[in-house]
Amino acid sequence: MAELKNKKPVKYIAVLLIVGLVFTPGCWDRRELEDQAFVEAIGIDLAKNQQFAVTFTIAIPSKTGLGLAGGGGAAGPGSAAEKASLQTTVIAPSVPAAMALTSAYVNRELNLVHTKVFIFGESFARKGVSRALNFLARYREMRRNIFVCVAKGEAQKLMSANTPDLEKSYAKYWEGVRLLRSRLALHPGTLFHDFMSSQETTYKAGTMTYFAKNNKSQGQDLNKLDVPPSFKEGDLSIKAGEIPRLAGDPLEYLGTAVFKQDKFITTLDYMETQAFLILNGTYKMGIHTIKDPKDSKNYISPEIKQAAPPQIRVDTTGDTVKISEIVSLEGDLASVQSTQDYATNFANQHLLESVLEKHLKEHSLKMLKKMQKSETDIVGFGEYAQRGFLTYQQWKAFNWSKKFKDAEFDLTFDFKLRRTGLQGKQPGPI
Amino acid sequence: MFKVKEANIGSRGLFIILSILLLTKLFLGTPRAMAMEGNSAACLLILAATFVAAPGVFVLVKLLKRFPGQNLVQIAEIVWGRAGAIAVSLLVSTFFLLLAILIVREFAETVLTTVLPRTPISVIAFLYIVAMLVGAYNGLEVITRTSTLLFPFILAGIFSILLLTVNFLDLNSLFPILGSGPKTIALHSLGRSSLYMELLFAGLIASNLDDPGKLPSTVWKAFFVSLIIFLVVELFYIAVLRIGAAQRLYIPLFQLARLIYLGRFVQRIESIYIFIWFFIGGLKLTLALYGAAISLSWGFKIPIFQPLLFPLSMLIFALSFIPPSMAVAINLDSAILRNYGAIVSWGLPFVLLSTALIRKKGGGRTEKQKAG
Numbered sequence: 001m002a003e004l005k006n007k008k009p010v011k012y013i014a015v016l017l018i019v020g021l022v023f024t025p026g027c028w029d030r031r032e033l034e035d036q037a038f039v040e041a042i043g044i045d046l047a048k049n050q051q052f053a054v055t056f057t058i059a060i061p062s063k064t065g066l067g068l069a070g071g072g073g074a075a076g077p078g079s080a081a082e083k084a085s086l087q088t089t090v091i092a093p094s095v096p097a098a099m100a101l102t103s104a105y106v107n108r109e110l111n112l113v114h115t116k117v118f119i120f121g122e123s124f125a126r127k128g129v130s131r132a133l134n135f136l137a138r139y140r141e142m143r144r145n146i147f148v149c150v151a152k153g154e155a156q157k158l159m160s161a162n163t164p165d166l167e168k169s170y171a172k173y174w175e176g177v178r179l180l181r182s183r184l185a186l187h188p189g190t191l192f193h194d195f196m197s198s199q200e201t202t203y204k205a206g207t208m209t210y211f212a213k214n215n216k217s218q219g220q221d222l223n224k225l226d227v228p229p230s231f232k233e234g235d236l237s238i239k240a241g242e243i244p245r246l247a248g249d250p251l252e253y254l255g256t257a258v259f260k261q262d263k264f265i266t267t268l269d270y271m272e273t274q275a276f277l278i279l280n281g282t283y284k285m286g287i288h289t290i291k292d293p294k295d296s297k298n299y300i301s302p303e304i305k306q307a308a309p310p311q312i313r314v315d316t317t318g319d320t321v322k323i324s325e326i327v328s329l330e331g332d333l334a335s336v337q338s339t340q341d342y343a344t345n346f347a348n349q350h351l352l353e354s355v356l357e358k359h360l361k362e363h364s365l366k367m368l369k370k371m372q373k374s375e376t377d378i379v380g381f382g383e384y385a386q387r388g389f390l391t392y393q394q395w396k397a398f399n400w401s402k403k404f405k406d407a408e409f410d411l412t413f414d415f416k417l418r419r420t421g422l423q424g425k426q427p428g429p430i
Numbered sequence: 431m432f433k434v435k436e437a438n439i440g441s442r443g444l445f446i447i448l449s450i451l452l453l454t455k456l457f458l459g460t461p462r463a464m465a466m467e468g469n470s471a472a473c474l475l476i477l478a479a480t481f482v483a484a485p486g487v488f489v490l491v492k493l494l495k496r497f498p499g500q501n502l503v504q505i506a507e508i509v510w511g512r513a514g515a516i517a518v519s520l521l522v523s524t525f526f527l528l529l530a531i532l533i534v535r536e537f538a539e540t541v542l543t544t545v546l547p548r549t550p551i552s553v554i555a556f557l558y559i560v561a562m563l564v565g566a567y568n569g570l571e572v573i574t575r576t577s578t579l580l581f582p583f584i585l586a587g588i589f590s591i592l593l594l595t596v597n598f599l600d601l602n603s604l605f606p607i608l609g610s611g612p613k614t615i616a617l618h619s620l621g622r623s624s625l626y627m628e629l630l631f632a633g634l635i636a637s638n639l640d641d642p643g644k645l646p647s648t649v650w651k652a653f654f655v656s657l658i659i660f661l662v663v664e665l666f667y668i669a670v671l672r673i674g675a676a677q678r679l680y681i682p683l684f685q686l687a688r689l690i691y692l693g694r695f696v697q698r699i700e701s702i703y704i705f706i707w708f709f710i711g712g713l714k715l716t717l718a719l720y721g722a723a724i725s726l727s728w729g730f731k732i733p734i735f736q737p738l739l740f741p742l743s744m745l746i747f748a749l750s751f752i753p754p755s756m757a758v759a760i761n762l763d764s765a766i767l768r769n770y771g772a773i774v775s776w777g778l779p780f781v782l783l784s785t786a787l788i789r790k791k792g793g794g795r796t797e798k799q800k801a802g
Contacts, residue, residue, distance in 0.1 A: 028548040145691045200674020383602035391611040
């Protein structure tokens with residue numbers, strides 16, 4: 001009897017395992033890796049008759065060389081990522097419809113679980129992106145942490161011009177691009193989640209990373225390159241597509257695309273983007289260049305970091321909204337071209353700090369005035385303004401975007417030069 | 431004296447099964463419903479609903495204290511006689527049956543929407559039915575042991591989701607502080623007191639406790655621990671997803687899990703949470719089926735409840751397909767069960783206690799106390 005009792009659990013486990021085996025293949029939802037086409041990037045443009053022109057960059061894993069000894073991809077000219085992917089554009093009334101039509105000629109079902117980026121063509125974005133956003137929010141394979149950008153011109157043209165030199169896959173390329181937001185503050189690096197948050201609230205306008213093709217980047221003659229006028233003052237007030245350079249991937253990501261509700265209305269250049277990121281507290285680190293205050297023929301490039309989160313106060317009690325913000329930054333000298341001593345001469349250090357504070361404040365105010373004109377609070381001062389209201393109804397009736405237009409700003413920049421690089425005084429004869 | 435053949439459980443086991451019954455709703459539509467009704471003040475709505483529910487829990491505990499070691503059906507028999515006991519057993523059984531029907535459908539729909547879109551819904555629902563049938567068949571002790579084993583994983587799952595999405599946290603989303611307004615919050619708090627309606631289960635198994643004296647403190651413990659978890663999850667849900675998305679997303683904790691991105695190597699880990707999601711869903715369904723069966727057993731004096739499980743499961747399976755769509759199922763749960771469930775949970779103990787007080791019934795000691 002005892003023996004029989006002992007055998008019971010074994011019997012149960014055996015039955016459980018046999019029944020379990022039936023379910024292990026996954027039945028209806030079984031999808032083999034080699035039956036799927038993994039999309040790395042999606043571009044959307046406006047086609048005729050309000051149709052979507054959807055561009056898919058589809059990975060060809062067998063050509064990436066990933067996991068192979070030596071890591072070599074397919075041979076021949078062109079970037080490794082370019083060779084390891086298929087790019088195709090299809091016109092359809094919606095993104096799912098475009099996916100279905102694409103599967104009709106790539107012999108695999110499109111899978112979006114590994115999609116890294118959604119790129120909106122300029123004309124599509126200017127008409128409003130909400131028609132496509134709905135798909136991003138609703139479709140089970142999409143995630144809210146997908147990277148979203150706006151392309152100058154057509155997304156399809158930009159995507160086909162994209163030839164990353166350093167990456168074996170576009171997925172890795174887009175991850176790297178997004179990472180530069182926190183490393184160098186080149187662009188806002190907006191995720192779909194951030195953008196949707198701005199779309200679903202009444203206190204913040206949306207932004208996306210701005211992309212463009214640099215048509216002059218493939219030239220050969222250095223002397224034919226135009227120098228942007230702002231460079232003379234040390235200002236990098238340029239945006240994607242305008243970097244004076246030779247060779248490299250023609251695609252550039254620099255600056256911010258600003259949205260009013262779901263419509264793309266204007267762009268911010270690199271300096272304005274840095275000011276925007278500093279003011280909204282998402283700035284981590286970046287390079288600024290100014291004229292040397294003691295020697296105007298030379299430039300100083302400090303590496304600037306956020307020292308503390310910005311302190312924002314919004315006073316909504318008066319007729320005019322008063323916004324005050326204290327920004328704490330610190331920095332390290334990356335380059336001093338002149339022979340001036342900014343390492344051991346404290347008077348020079350204080351002078352440099354005050355000049356930088358003034359420089360940052362001017363750029364920030366310029367950016368804010370531009371945003372006020374278009375009634376778009378991209379920084380999100382409204383988030384702080386709504387704290388002064390008890391109920392959502394009161395806040396909605398306040399009409400923030402109209403009030404933001406006439407708001408007064410009181411910006412205080414506190415910059416401290418903490419370090420001076422690896423050396424003290426300037427190099428030269430002792 | 432009639433007794434259903436069933437093992438007893440301890441106060442720790444009772445706390446865990448009550449917590450599981452309460453916390454499962456965090457995986458379904460409750461956080462979204464709170465955000466819709468309370469707006470940025472969804473946490474305030476939870477607090478208000480707790481204040482409304484607290485007297486209900488007090489009455490339930492008072493009733494069970496007055497009749498130590500007796501469950502709701504037994505109490506009804508003492509207070510109202512046989513007919514009353516049958517009526518209460520049918521009411522409580524229907525309550526848990528409805529709960530099971532809607533949860534099977536909602537869990538099956540969410541599995542289909544997120545991970546298994548091509549699998550027929552009947553297959554998913556059938557698997558849930560099998561799981562709950564096996565669980566309930568083995569009785570209260572096995573359910574409690576399984577719950578005790580899985581509870582730490584469930585808690586770890588909930589809190590790790592919150593912790594790993596902390597980089598998206600924006601506390602400004604919790605303003606304006608009064609959200610949809612005090613009037614709206616007060617109005618919705620009445621219906622939303624059903625957040626705690628599953629505590630009625632404690633009344634159903636009050637006769638199967640090792641130490642009935644600890645029942646009141648265990649019920650209150652489950653009530654307060656769940657309140658804290660409800661508040662923390664709702665706060666993160668709104669502060670991470672922002673109020674707009676919080677009002678629209680169907681599967682709250684799963685959506686939070688999908689947001690997790692801590693660098694290139696810690697991302698797309700929601701699959702881990704699907705197991706937790708299955709565990710808690712399966713356990714709640716098992717408890718609901720058990721509740722429906724044991725209530726009928728006590729009411730109709732059937733000494734073993736197991737024969738009731740199969741027909742009840744089939745009923746749950748069949749009726750779970752009556753709502754024509756996911757939206758209708760969620761609406762039925764949110765608008766009907768979650769708004770009016772409180773009437774059964776708080777109303778039944780109130781009426782029983784009032785009658786007992788008027789008729790001067792109860793107030794005795796347990797058999798154990800008597801023996802001591």
